[in-house]
Amino acid sequence: MKTTREHIKNILIDHGVQPSSYRIRILECLSEPNKHPTADEIYQHLLEDFPTVSKMTVYNTIDVLLESSLIRKITIGHNEARYDGAISEHGHFKCQVCQQIFNFEVDLSLMKVAGLNHFKVESKDVYFYGTCEECTQKSMK
Ligand SMILES: [Zn+2]
Ligand SMILES: [Zn+2]
Structure with a gap:
């Protein structure tokens, strides 16, 4: 919508x-x-x-x-x-071929981190890089 x-x-x-x-x-x-x-x-x-x-x-x-x-x-x-504009929790995937950035769902509460005891975390970002579905399919033709 x-x-x-x-x-x-x-x-x-x-x-x-x-x-x-x-x-x-x-x-x-x-x-x-x-x-x-x-x-x-x-x-x-x-x-x-x-x-x-x-x-x-x-x-x-x-x-x-x-x-x-x-x-x-x-x-x-x-x-x-x-x-x-999507401020709900989500990660970003950048396709290195078409340069598009895609949102994907991620549950940051399940991420295991160590060594940050007593640190105050203000924001968490998840960035993945690679090749998107469309570009992967194109490269296989
Ligand atoms: Zn792509
Ligand atoms: Zn986004």
Whole structure:
């Protein structure tokens, strides 16, 4: 089901964030499955609807959404920050062939870690790299 603008608006209000049209548009862009755009891609996307929007405004809007935990930042491959509208627990798989990033389900509570007693863990990220299903099949033909 595609997330409607009205639904996104309610999510923003629930998080105490003013539902400006930029914020709604960014969340809409990030609600598509397996979408992990860079800040620049989000900016290009917003330009379609708001030809006068500045890069600064878009970056600031992204920061507001990050601070409200409505989106999260991921850094996968080449230290390039990407943004993710799926804030539930999931891992990221980057295909080294088509460069796409896929979400996958992961239960981080089952991960065995040692040596971090008395450490305060603030975030956990799982990144896998390899070849996606489609690219694997293509290479076998
Ligand atoms: Zn691929
Ligand atoms: Zn994701």
